[in-house]
Amino acid sequence: MSARELTYVKAFNEGLRQVMRADDDVFVAGEDVAGYGGVFHMFDGLLDEFGPRRVVDTPISESALVGMGVGAAVRGLRPVVDLMFMDFLGVCMDQVVNQAAKMKFMFGGELSVPLTITTASGAGLGAAAQHSQSLEAWLAHVPGLKVVMPATPYDAKGLTVAAVRDDNPVVIMLNKLLLGAKGPVPEETYAVPLGTAATVRPGSDVTVIALGRMVTEALAAAEELAADGIDAEVIDPRTVQPLDSETLVASVRRTNRVMVVHEAVTFSGIGAEIAAQIQDEAFDYLDAPVLRVGAPFSPVPFSPVLEKQYVPDRARIAAGCRRLIERRAA
Structure with a gap:
């Protein structure tokens, strides 16, 4: 193509x-x-x-x-x-x-x-x-x-x-x-099969499962982490229903640590379902609890300053990955 x-x-x-x-x-x-x-x-x-x-x-x-x-x-x-x-x-x-x-x-x-x-x-x-x-x-x-x-x-x-x-x-x-x-x-017509996740950045130390625009933020965070010697794998589910759990779980079994990040409110978000499935399928491979990063339990603020704090970004993703690595090291 x-x-x-x-x-x-x-x-x-x-x-x-x-x-x-x-x-x-x-x-x-x-x-x-x-x-x-x-x-x-x-x-x-x-x-x-x-x-x-x-x-x-x-x-x-x-x-x-x-x-x-x-x-x-x-x-x-x-x-x-x-x-x-x-x-x-x-x-x-x-x-x-x-x-x-x-x-x-x-x-x-x-x-x-x-x-x-x-x-x-x-x-x-x-x-x-x-x-x-x-x-x-x-x-x-x-x-x-x-x-x-x-x-x-x-x-x-x-x-x-x-x-x-x-x-x-x-x-x-x-x-x-x-x-x-x-x-x-x-230019040609092509279809991306529904229910197929993409590994957009391979890594070995921690898996970051990111939805939508958070993929961009996760990739930026991964580059920042690489400078510190942390190799983050970034997975884009692409569809949340159907969810390609097989790809997500396989990544976690390789890296032993996982974060799920989405722009939606953290409480009862898709991250909770993904965390539950990883708990079911890959519990024995986890060196730290599944970490979820999302918005606080609040309506989206109108104020640009507050909105910037509300939406997860590369800094929060990188900080979460560091916490996962430190927890394993401890």
Whole structure:
């Protein structure tokens, strides 16, 4: 595959554009996705290429939007519906949890629901408590849903292609602070299989399992730690449902120490589930307890100073790794 650099948002756009070209049943709907291209311009240019029948602006009603998507999916189309901010899931949770996620089960597996929900997640833009959350733990708890969290432009394209092709409802969480990040992206259409983690940096002393934008912070922390002789392995789950536990556990068995870091609130976050699975599968290999790093139990602050303290960063990740190493040495 030939590769060139694209931004995260343009990689997403390209992946969606390619599956729309390949399949006339794929269409996009959401608030301001057509003429404006979406609040973060994720859908720029799609209206010009595919027209108003396949790129549709909708009223400001998330429950109606997702409900329409469920209906279209069960009738054989492949809708991609956009929720501007992940926080707006609260308005349409019945449609997501009780309709999209349950349909296949309630019809004995005879029904497919190829619905893709895209949404922007994460803090860092000063957007305050109702526009800055990371709610992957809500969704991963619901049988029937798949949840993906691309951390790179390559994955933003490949996971989008896989999600739209999937016959089950998938939520794509696009991190707002990653939208302008650049990286190599092949021009050809490709899919990143859902449920496959990536080892983005091999290491031998400690495993850092990082979700979404925290992969960037974990890699920066790993470089800082390397200067002190600590070799950190960084694993990106890429999807939290399904979760590639096999890759995570295999890494922990090699390094004997593990930290899980995510932008969401630490309490009842995905880190707790990962820690429990490591406890089940790799307890005898651990030289220190599993460490979780996440946000405090508080709404996201509006103040830029407080928000910076709220979101985990490379310094907190590096400090946690040092604590794990010191605890083993003791």
